[in-house]
Amino acid sequence: MSICIETKPNGQPMHFSQLGEQLRALAGQSVILQNCLGQRYIAAGQKNLRVEIEGIPGNALGAYLGEGSSITVHGNAQDATGDTMSAGSITIHGSTGDAAGYGMRGGMILVKGNAGYRAGIHMKEYGKTCPKLIIGGCAGDFLGEYQAGGIIAVLGLGTEGKAPVGRFCGTGQHGGRIFLRGDALPAELPPQVSVRNAEQADLALLLPSLTQFCEAFGADFSMLQASPYWLLTPNSSNPYTDLYAIY
């Protein structure tokens, strides 16, 4: 049984602090937020909370999200979705704004549509936790900047024939993997990044996430599986070592 919260009682959107207080008291439960209208920080740092959002959540949705939590958005999300999340999942049946998955170190973000600038920046993996950010449409500039781990995939659904990312993709990347579906590559890639066609063994890392993507959004798995992918990896895990003169 899900608990319903009307986030627009008396026609006025509820303040984020009031909503946050209610959600913190509901750990361990399933919650549906109705008429969500830009409330920030929904489920920030929460563990074991399942939230379905009808409407549009505000910035920093699921920031620092912890184990056992899942967030589903039936609409678009805004900036800083899943900022520094540790675990859990965020599923967006729409697009998300800038800096989605900033510094995320675990869990999964699935975006049906597009992501703005700086998606997956500073993503890191650690031990067995490997964060995953799957974007169905396109991503803006600076995708995976300073990435130090984890998997980012941009599927470019609906923009076939064009590179699905903007400029400066993977600048400063020193760990992790970026998969770009399709034949087209961005015109220029930064010097820290190597690019090659993803092989069977590489795709094995991606397929479980694609399965989840298709389950969430009803996309065509066999088509995704049969598509070509570029794989971007860092040239070095120590990209700036030669910069300094030590004395």
Next chain:
Amino acid sequence: MELYVHPEFEIVRNEKKCIACRVCERQCANCAHGYDADSGSMEGYDEKCVNCHRCVTLCPTKALKIVQTAHTFRPNANWSNNTIRELYLQANTGGVLLSSMGNPRPLPNYFDRILLNASQVTNPPIDPLREPMETRTYLGKKSIPLQRGAAGKLIENLTPQIALTMPLMFSAMSYGSISYNAHASLARAATELGICYNTGEGGLHRAFYRYGSNTIVQVASGRFGIHTDYLMAGAAVEIKMGQGAKPGIGGHLPGKKNVGEVARTRMTPDGSDAISPAPHHDIYSIEDLRQLVYSLKETAGNSKPIIVKIAAVHNVAAIASGVARSGADIIAIDGFRGGTGAAPTRIRDHVGIPIELALASVDTRLREEGIRDDISLVVGGSIRSAADWIKAIALGADACYIATGALLALGCHLCRSCHIGLCNWGIATQRADLVKRLNPEIGAERLVNLVKAWQHELKEVMGGMGINSVEALRGNRLMLRGVGMTQEELRVLGIEHAGS
């Protein structure tokens, strides 16, 4: 062609005293001592010495001293020896000069030109040995209106505060830039003293969660070691926007130091560089900063005060005014003499402004705007003694941060070679055999000694002024006078010249 750079220091061994016990050889991680089996005597390799005094301190016969070389270029007031050496090094390597600890340049120190007041005759001094002296300090928002419930009972609406036994804390030094034992010493000492230490941006080792109520956890642009439990572990969360030693640039822990427990605590892949760039890539305005502040407040269920740390730069007063409106509870300002585990030399030595001036201008600005009580002010950046500490409080600080001073208490000899990672004192290193040299129990005891001594000095000076609570010293610039300063310097500091 590689230009020869003559060593800066010479190892001088008194052959009459030396017993060739080889202690120096074992103690020097820079391998600046060797043993010649043929002659049965010790040798020194000057080019490897960083002047850390480890060998000097441990030599059983006190046969060693380190001297600055007398070797010189043709004396030139414009082109100093050091300037020429650095230039040669860059021509040899093409590298950005990297160094550590605080700015060593002889720039004006305003603390040294400020003098304190004392009572005579009319307002008698107080004897701190006999009378109670209050140094307890609460950091956080103070401008909360009193509210009463229906029955006239006070409604508890105070926002979260950091409670300290005195207005002093150990400032941010990450695990990675300093050792496990250094962190252990700081954590234990802070707990015993009833103050706080600060994790820096390297995360919190799981063994130190038990010191949580005396810990400030930091969030920086690289987001190292941050997860839900970490954010709840401390007494407060500090957002690092800048650091006095390197304003405008970020941190970079080389992969060779980011290994094992350090990498695990940072939650990064073993051996990869830990890069925290200058900007938080989601912060371009005070509104964006506000978003990070509130995301942390929400995560902590509004139970933790949020500190925003910035470097003292030219327009620090305007920036601080913005920070005070971001929802932060505490602003920390780090002056240009603040230390670092590694920073580009040119930035460390040339970027930023003295904390004395930054503090005075921020305090003045916040007062003028009527928002001083919305936020507490913590300052650091070379608070070297209780005298600097007291002067900073009288200039308007609610509390001070110390780091270099704390490391000196742990044995640091200010060789400014932390970035090399071979600290012979077990502080700025991750090499297990070196880390072992710092015993956290003794380290903590020495820190406690230092801070208790400073606290007593604070009480004595307060007593001399006829003040019995540190509250009454805070921002009390009438207790300060300047010597040898220009009108402009006095104006910025908001103090009178001595004699007037």
